Amino acid sequence: MNLKKVLTLRTIVATSAGLTLATSTFVAAVQVAGFLTGNAAWLAILTSGLLCFLAAACFSELNGQLPSAAGIRLYFGRAFNDNLALVISLFYMVVIMGIVGAESFILARVLSYAVPAIPPLVWIIVMFVIAAWVNIRGVKIAGNFQDIITYGLMLSIILLAVLAFGKINFRLENLTVVGGPGNLIQAVALGVFLFVGFEWVTPLAEESTDTKLISKGMLIAVGLLSIVYALFTVAVTSTVPKEALGHSVIPHLLFAENLLGKTGVIWMTIICLGASITTFNAGLLSVSRFLYASAREHVLPTCLSKVSFKYFTPWAAILTIFFVGLAISIIVLITKRYLIFVNLAAAMESLIYVLAGLAVIKLRQKIPAAQRPYTIPGGLILPGLTVVVFAVLLATVLITDKIAGLCLAVGLFLSWIYVINGVPVLRERHRKKHPARRRRPVKVELEEQ
């Protein structure tokens, strides 16, 4: 009794890595290098990747125990309580919209650099219209296409890095100079952003018969990404002067231009487009499905649960994201403060990893006999370490970027206020509009019949 359609490990790795690979992550990778005095970004990136292994292990255990597309909503709801799960999930969706906003801004700048005649705002509008249209039509990135994009991108980046090493007659110099432990911790904290979204693959648990494949896929994806980002960052910082990189929104494009001229610009633009397609689409898809599900359980206004009769897609939720995402992108375009969203995402991701570690511990205490296809070895040591490490990284991000810290605190507070005061009102309104009805005959009646 196996499902007809099941995902392969290759596609799970490609999906997990593809969700993470984005145009904004290339910029963040160069920002990581900016914290360090030498050319030691690879060290920070590999450390971030290694720490993300801890988080991946926690997600693997949670996903094995509770395989569901509801993801953190279910894990945190079971481990703590539904209100906390809702507060975190709602704000996380806002942060994802922020990432989509920052991503579209950076991609628009890349495209404007490659085709200067078209201004960034036009690119942003075009991208949002295409993404919304594709999502409303229900067009999906097929597994094989996802494989080609992700593995092609990774190979392409590695090839560019190797070319760069050859061109500059690469030597192992300054590769371990970090400029102090504080700098390294800051770099590692931002480095977490490079892996944002690897766990978004867990909803695919329902499309796979073996939940262990999801765990394995996540771990392989984090490992591959660590290597790709580390090579890329060392190549960029070895080829382009740090001063030029630090103030640029398109350091990866400068690198490619420096390396291969106009061909490099075209090559990197194609890489960015490929990287953004999957992230952009995944962001829109996951947020729209979340809004739809939340509206269905009367946590958000019911109008968001409207579904297209033709394509069976939640068009109202998709259009809402279209307008909110577009607004965020235009704000970023005007203020140029895209790094706030990058830092906010790194902080939020760290917070979620802290809670994932705590959820593993709590669920083991609450339901010790539950079936767990995968259990993190070593008892409570690794989940505990996950909590401590990501709490430190969260604090580091908040200290480094106080505005991002303020946004996180205000966002969580508003989300909490909404869950405590707004949600009961919506539920009460629904109860009044649709009084409880029971179609199922009660058992007594059945027995009498």
Next chain:
Amino acid sequence: MAEHSEITASLRAFQEGYNKNKRLKKMNADWDRVVLVEANDIPSRHTLILRKGELTIQEGSPENPDIKIISDSETLADMFYGDITPTQPYLNGTLKVLGTEDDVVRLDFISLMIWGE
């Protein structure tokens, strides 16, 4: 705990609601799926077959279903009678729907069309 016959009756009610809705049948005309409905607390398995927009029910399990719906017998009976929406048990982990994301959304939408909010 609901009995197997109650789940069967709930599925018949669901089938009746579905077959009454001409628009829904037309919309699903090209969505051929085999769905296994399985209770995890009593021995109860049913197969829903959607073929050319028509919904039929069989006792027992199919060989290769497209979608699996697994939950406790009470939730299954309540859900197919439309007394509860699938969203709540799905989000709290009581209900498991194994299949592609599109299929899961469509099933939820069919339930919405038959039973309302």
